[in-house]
Amino acid sequence: MTTFVLAGGCFWCLDAVYRTLEGVSDVVSGYTGGETDAPDYESVCTGRTGHAEAVKVTFDPAVIPADVVLDVFFTLHDPRQLNRQGNDVGTQYRSAMYYADDEQRALFETARDRAAEAWDGGVVTTVEPLPTWFDAEEYHQDFFAKNPGQGYCLAVALPKVNKIRRSYARYVLAT
Secondary structure: OOEEEEEEOOOOHHHHOOOOOEEEEEEEEEEEOOOOOOOHHHHOOOOOOOOOOEEEEEEEEOOOOOHHHHHHHHOOOOOOOOOEEEOEEEEOOOOOEOOOOOHHHHHHHHHHHHHHOOOOOOOOOOEEOOEEEOOOOOOHHOHHHHOOOOHHHHHHHHHHHHHHHHHHHHHHHOO
């Protein structure tokens, strides 16, 4: 099993998308990359903690290749937007990849280069060493499935889930 830590806007969207993919065994929403210890949702939302909303995606590379997991990341958010995704604005919504070792760093940099070609340049995604990770509160875990009628889920997360279902149908779990 392999685990990637990725930040690309609201963690509800990342969580919802990765949970639809075969070979993904766990997705945990959380906070990383900041200066404060024990951040919580309210403090991270202020943009003053330095933390990004992120997910830890654990997957089996024999079922879903690491390159696919990373290409999904660059498909589900716009990596050209600095410190935002759509109407979600602030450093907590930045695009970042946090590597655990040199092998991951190389994979992440290669994926970012592929994304830059696909997005015609301008990718602002950072590739950084994995700092301390903090799990988000329980109500954020699998938020989309627990709150399918919630406005943000319908307006923002669902279109991203549907986009990935279409673009990566081969890897989508049978329903």
